[in-house]
Amino acid sequence: MAAAKLTATAIQCRLGTQLALNDISFTAEPGQLTGIIGTNGAGKSTLLSILAGVQNNFRGSVSIGSKQLEQMTPHERARHIAYLPQNPQVHWNLSAQQVTELGRVPYRRQFNWLSPATAADQQAVTAAMAATQCEELARRPIQSLSNGERMRVHLARVLAVKAPIILVDEPTTGLDPYQQIHCLEVLRDEARQGGTVVMVLHDLDLAARFCDQLLLLHDNKVLSHGSPAEVLTPDNLLTAYRIKPPAEQAINSLNLANWQRQNDGTDDF
Amino acid sequence: MNIDFGKLLLLLTVTTLSLFCLSLMLPSNFSGTYTAAPFLLLELLNDDTDLAHTILIELRIPRATLALFVGASLGLAGAAMQGLLRNPLAEPGVVGVSGSAALGATLAFYTGLATIAPLALPLGGIAGALGAVIVLFIIAGKRAETTTLLLAGIAINAIAGALTALVLNLSPNPFAAMEIIFWQMGSLADRSLLHLQLAGPLMAIGWTLILLAAPATRALSLGEVTAASLGTNVRTTQRQIIVGTALCVGAGVAVTGVIGFIGLVVPHLLRKPCANDPAKLLLASAGGGASLLLAADIAVRCIPVGAELKLGVITALLGAPFFLYLIFQLRRLEQ
Numbered sequence: 001m002a003a004a005k006l007t008a009t010a011i012q013c014r015l016g017t018q019l020a021l022n023d024i025s026f027t028a029e030p031g032q033l034t035g036i037i038g039t040n041g042a043g044k045s046t047l048l049s050i051l052a053g054v055q056n057n058f059r060g061s062v063s064i065g066s067k068q069l070e071q072m073t074p075h076e077r078a079r080h081i082a083y084l085p086q087n088p089q090v091h092w093n094l095s096a097q098q099v100t101e102l103g104r105v106p107y108r109r110q111f112n113w114l115s116p117a118t119a120a121d122q123q124a125v126t127a128a129m130a131a132t133q134c135e136e137l138a139r140r141p142i143q144s145l146s147n148g149e150r151m152r153v154h155l156a157r158v159l160a161v162k163a164p165i166i167l168v169d170e171p172t173t174g175l176d177p178y179q180q181i182h183c184l185e186v187l188r189d190e191a192r193q194g195g196t197v198v199m200v201l202h203d204l205d206l207a208a209r210f211c212d213q214l215l216l217l218h219d220n221k222v223l224s225h226g227s228p229a230e231v232l233t234p235d236n237l238l239t240a241y242r243i244k245p246p247a248e249q250a251i252n253s254l255n256l257a258n259w260q261r262q263n264d265g266t267d268d269f
Numbered sequence: 270m271n272i273d274f275g276k277l278l279l280l281l282t283v284t285t286l287s288l289f290c291l292s293l294m295l296p297s298n299f300s301g302t303y304t305a306a307p308f309l310l311l312e313l314l315n316d317d318t319d320l321a322h323t324i325l326i327e328l329r330i331p332r333a334t335l336a337l338f339v340g341a342s343l344g345l346a347g348a349a350m351q352g353l354l355r356n357p358l359a360e361p362g363v364v365g366v367s368g369s370a371a372l373g374a375t376l377a378f379y380t381g382l383a384t385i386a387p388l389a390l391p392l393g394g395i396a397g398a399l400g401a402v403i404v405l406f407i408i409a410g411k412r413a414e415t416t417t418l419l420l421a422g423i424a425i426n427a428i429a430g431a432l433t434a435l436v437l438n439l440s441p442n443p444f445a446a447m448e449i450i451f452w453q454m455g456s457l458a459d460r461s462l463l464h465l466q467l468a469g470p471l472m473a474i475g476w477t478l479i480l481l482a483a484p485a486t487r488a489l490s491l492g493e494v495t496a497a498s499l500g501t502n503v504r505t506t507q508r509q510i511i512v513g514t515a516l517c518v519g520a521g522v523a524v525t526g527v528i529g530f531i532g533l534v535v536p537h538l539l540r541k542p543c544a545n546d547p548a549k550l551l552l553a554s555a556g557g558g559a560s561l562l563l564a565a566d567i568a569v570r571c572i573p574v575g576a577e578l579k580l581g582v583i584t585a586l587l588g589a590p591f592f593l594y595l596i597f598q599l600r601r602l603e604q
Binding site for chain 2: 049052053054073074075076077078079081082083084085088089090091092093094095098099102103105106108113114157161
């Protein structure tokens with residue numbers, strides 16, 4: 001699908017009496033992995049759900065390319081944006097393959113729900129499962145999978161949409177380092193292939209290593225937006241997180257950032 | 270258990286049609302006052318064509334068709350509710366439609382309308398079910414969360430149960446109370462073509478609404494937020510399934526009384542053969558529910574006991590132990 005940039009303009013959102021987001025504007029470019037970071041409660045997940053079009057209670061506008069999100073039909077929007085919320089769930093014990101196939105729901109017409117998948121659907125599902133290394137899990141029930149395996153299946157479901165824009169909320173939570181790195185490599189690959197990928201995450205090391213752009217939220221506003229080097233400065237981190245790096249250590253030299261994923265999966269992890 | 274879905278549907282259709290034909294052949298009671306020989310109809314068709322046609326059209330076809338329709342409604346609505354609420358313990362009555370339909374019918378009894386106009390009874394039931402849906406949507410509001418809907422359903426069920434008990438409490442004589450109690454146990458005996466004509470179209474509208482929501486139940490496996498991101502209108506789906514359930518189950522309860530457990534057990538039974546797919550489960554459960562209710566109605570007519578056995582009693586007697594067995598199975602799998 002054609003590349004598309006995602007633009008948020010003057011987003012303001014109230015959840016109950018609480019101001020969750022205040023005047024947020026930014027653009028996520030195709031080909032880039034954009035990370036949204038900030039403390040708990042800074043409004044990261046709320047912002048991502050607004051970008052995904054599943055939270056309508058806000059002011060401002062979100063547009064894909066030159067078209068506003070609200071002008072799109074739900075199906076059109078679903079074909080443009082693939083969204084993985086925080087702590088994704090599967091309520092029935094579907095197989096990994098069935099979960100991935102749900103990514104093709106936006107392409108199904110209302111009345112052909114009993115007909116078998118089209119060639120395009122099958123191809124998208126196979127490619128998505130291959131990209132996330134889920135092929136061997138295909139027939140396994142989702143409830144029998146580990147957290148890492150489940151997250152890979154959810155990522156496969158997101159990739160199966162074949163949407164130009166991918167929004168993922170904390171995909172590395174609860175995963176071991178190997179799985180974390182793998183997950184981010186998958187997302188970065190999607191960006192490199194022309195996708196606009198926006199991800200909420202907490203791990204600043206991983207953010208510094210994988211993201212092309214970072215958006216740091218603080219007090220429901222944008223504190224800083226730019227490359228990881230521009231955003232992850234000691235001043236910004238002190239303001240947003242109230243943390244300081246050790247005096248002798250540069251921010252990008254924290255342990256995890258230099259680690260490599262072992263391809264055979266049997267080494268030191 | 271990996272059965273091809275097409276074969277499963279074929280099996281259910283053949284079972285349902287066989288049971289339907291068997292139901293047409295059987296008299297309403299083997300052991301009652303008017304004992305009839307089994308398959309008397311076949312003999313009559315040769316000898317006395319007029320009488321046979323009258324029996325067939327006035328009695329057997331409405332009874333068997335109602336069993337098929339009500340069973341299919343219960344199975345379909347049960348599967349739809351489980352899909353909507355993403356809870357295997359959900360059943361059609363969970364949002365209060367069965368209880369309210371029973372209340373409506375009970376009021377028709379109590380006010381004496383049922384005696385004056387026979388159609389007042391089913392009409393009262395249907396009005397009760399629709400009333401429940403209106404109250405449900407008023408309580409739950411525009412942005413109805415699943416939990417709110419469930420809680421509102423529990424409240425409506427409690428109110429309907431309390432009001433039904435009040436009506437029984439105030440009933441002028443024990444016979445009136447007995448009549449209401451027996452009616453509530455569910456039965457297909459002596460239902461006419463008129464009942465079928467009244468309930469049939471409402472059920473058909475209900476089925477259509479539910480089946481329109483089929484693809485959405487599939488997306489809802491991933492939760493409401495993800496389903497919405499996949500282009501599903503969750504609110505519309507909620508309305509389709511709840512109004513559809515109210516129409517088909519409400520109309521069913523209105524003509525047959527309360528028949529429990531089919532809407533709960535049938536989707537459970539068929540979930541695995543349907544590979545846990547909530548959309549396929551809808552069709553399969555409709556077939557399964559129809560088969561089960563036809564079988565239960567045949568059982569009611571064949572079991573030789575003095576009084577007429579009520580359908581709701583049979584389905585609960587068979588359904589509840591079976592449900593326990595399912596729970597044990599589930600526990601064994603978890604260990």
